Amino acid sequence: MAPKRKVDEKATKPSSPRNTRSSSSRSAPPIQPEVSPPAKKTKKSLKGKANDKPIESGERAPEVAAETVVSEKSSSKTVxxxxxxxxxxxxxxxxxxxDGLEKGVPGINVLVNPEKPRRGCFEIREADGQTFVSLLNMPRPFTRMRELDMDALISDIIEKVK
Known part of the structure; x- marks a missing residue:
């Protein structure tokens, strides 16, 4: 016996009165958000600003420059x-x-889990590669980590960083 012929379902079935999210997204073209071009600055809008004058040797630099200097110093000390x-x-x-490192060393940048941490891992290291503490693959109840004297550990790290 020959197989039955496939019939176009859209032509034979009447459309359903129900409008679902999937059916509306199939039938309608995607909506593009309107993007306006950025406004151009003219010479008139730049005139008369107080920041246009040059800084003399006796004057202080703006606060923006001070913030960038602090961020450059802190980026050198990252734990x-x-x-x-x-x-x-x-x-x-x-x-x-x-908390202990931020109190003990001014301007230090301490990151906790910048990437997904390993399982059973407690590690403290500098960004440039020096490792202070490395406890890896600890099984429960994490006795090696619980035996650490955290105050002594923090003070040792502060001494090494300075």
Missing amino acids: IVEACKQCQQFKKRATMVK
């Missing part, structure tokens, strides 16, 4: 704390290290 998200004990110790 990364990698703490597993498996247990709250990791998070407590990571925040203790962050």
